[in-house]
Amino acid sequence: MKKVILLACLCCTLFSCEDVEKKxxxxxxAAREAFELGNYNEAKILIDSIKVLYPKAFETRRAGIGxxxxxxxxxxxxxxxxxxxxxxxxxxxxxxxxxxYTFEKDVEYQNIGNYLHPSQVIxxxxxxxxxRFQVDExxxxxxxxxxxxxxxxxxxxxxxxxxxxxxAETPAAKxxxxxxxxxxxxxxxxxxxxxxxNVMGFLYLNKDKNIxxxxxxxxxxxxxxxxxxxxALASVYELAQLLSSMTEIKKNMEExxxxxxxxKKKMEExxxxxxx
Numbered sequence: 001m002k003k004v005i006l007l008a009c010l011c012c013t014l015f016s017c018e019d020v021e022k023k024x025x026x027x028x029x030a031a032r033e034a035f036e037l038g039n040y041n042e043a044k045i046l047i048d049s050i051k052v053l054y055p056k057a058f059e060t061r062r063a064g065i066g067x068x069x070x071x072x073x074x075x076x077x078x079x080x081x082x083x084x085x086x087x088x089x090x091x092x093x094x095x096x097x098x099x100x101y102t103f104e105k106d107v108e109y110q111n112i113g114n115y116l117h118p119s120q121v122i123x124x125x126x127x128x129x130x131x132r133f134q135v136d137e138x139x140x141x142x143x144x145x146x147x148x149x150x151x152x153x154x155x156x157x158x159x160x161x162x163x164x165x166x167x168a169e170t171p172a173a174k175x176x177x178x179x180x181x182x183x184x185x186x187x188x189x190x191x192x193x194x195x196x197x198n199v200m201g202f203l204y205l206n207k208d209k210n211i212x213x214x215x216x217x218x219x220x221x222x223x224x225x226x227x228x229x230x231x232a233l234a235s236v237y238e239l240a241q242l243l244s245s246m247t248e249i250k251k252n253m254e255e256x257x258x259x260x261x262x263x264k265k266k267m268e269e270x271x272x273x274x275x276x
Contacts, residue, residue, distance in 0.1 A: 020054050020056055020057050021059060021060055023053075024050050024053070024054035024057030024061070025060050027046055027049060027050050027053070027054070027060075028046075028047070028050060028063060028064055030046050031043045031044075031046035031047045031050075031064070031067060032067060035070065035071050035074070040074065040078075043067070043071050044068065044071055047064045047067055047068050047071070051064070065270070066267075066270060069263055069266055069267050069270070070267075072263050073260060073263045073264065076256045076259045076260045076263065079252075079256050080253060080256045080260070083249055083253045083256065084253065086249055087246060087250065087253070090242060090245060090246045091246065094243070097242075100118075100235070101118070101235075101236075101239065102116055102118045104121075104134075112136045113136065113137055114134040114136050114137075115134065115135050115136075115236070115239060115243075116133065116135075116232070116236060117231070117232035119228045119231070119232055120133065120229070120232045127148050128146070128148060129146060129147045129148050129223050130223065130225075130226070131143055131144070131145055131146070131203075131213060131229060131233070132144045132146055133200070133232055133237070134236060135236050135240040135243060137243065138244070138247045139240050139241075139242070139243030139244025139245070139246065139247045140193070140240075140244070141192070141200060141237065142190055142191060142192045143191045143196060143199065143200055144188050144189065144190050144191075145170075145173075145188070145189045145215065146186070146187070146188050147185075147186070147187040147188075148184055148185070148186055149184070149185055149221070150183075150184070150185065151185060152178060152185045152187065152218075152219075153187065153215055153218060153220075153221045154217045154218040154219070155189060155215040155216055155217030155218075155221070156173050156176050156189055156217065157169065157170045157172050157189065157217075158170055158199065158214065158216060160199055160202060160203060160211050160212070160213050160214075160225075161214070162202075162206045162209050163209055166202075166206075167202075168197055168198050168199045168201075168202035168203075170189075170191050170196050170197045171195070171196075171197055173189035173190055173191055174195070175189070175190040176188065176189035200233065200237060203225075203230070203233050203237075204233060204234055204237045207230050207233060207234040208230075210224060210225070211224065211230065212224055213225055
């Protein structure tokens with residue numbers, strides 16, 4: 001009697017395992033069909049559900065790992081194609097406007113050059129106090145507050161004010177320096193976009209208005225931005241948005257390529273383990 005009961009239990013266990021594997025296989029087949037239709041997210045959800053619903057369906061779960069790798073590979077390849085098309089479109093936009101800017105790069109000291117509006121090149125702005133804007137090749141925009149005068153004011157920040165009284169103010173500059181040229185005092189303070197107290201963003205929003213610039217230092221000093229400087233700000237700001245988006249796309253493409261290499265390596269390892 002005991003042998004009969006034991007045999008019955010073994011049969012039940014066997015049939016139960018077969019039933020689990022069958023249901024798990026059906027779920028895996030649904031995942032493969034979703035994958036073939038390009039529904040990658042649905043395929044991944046179905047594969048993950050096998051582990052949750054049928055933890056003992058070991059053969060099907062192993063097959064699911066292989067399918068998941070195929071899904072991830074196809075996802076990254078599709079993403080790479082999309083990113084490449086985006087980059088080409090952005091590059092086309094950049095090529096159409098880059099001739100409007102002056103490019104400066106000292107090959108001996110700089111790995112990355114800078115673009116600025118032609119009206120703000122140094123040669124055209126000697127002995128003038130103003131805000132100078134530029135953007136590097138990676139899309140990082142910066143502003144330099146330049147002061148020229150008979151006496152030092154020792155400024156390290158600037159405050160910009162619109163006609164309606166609204167304003168923005170930089171924190172103290174991380175990089176500032178002073179010098180003297182033939183008796184003229186020259187001071188410069190540099191600010192990067194994102195570390196400028198939103199001064200550049202404020203100037204862009206108010207690019208059509210008269211803006212007062214107060215140099216924050218030991219002595220009071222102020223100027224009114226010229227129309228040319230406001231135009232330079234707006235032009236460089238828009239170029240910075242384009243270049244920074246291109247840099248972000250390139251970064252995402254690099255990440256996608258790394259993921260593709262990783263998945264392919266895992267697929268190869270899995271193939272080798274299966275053959276052993």
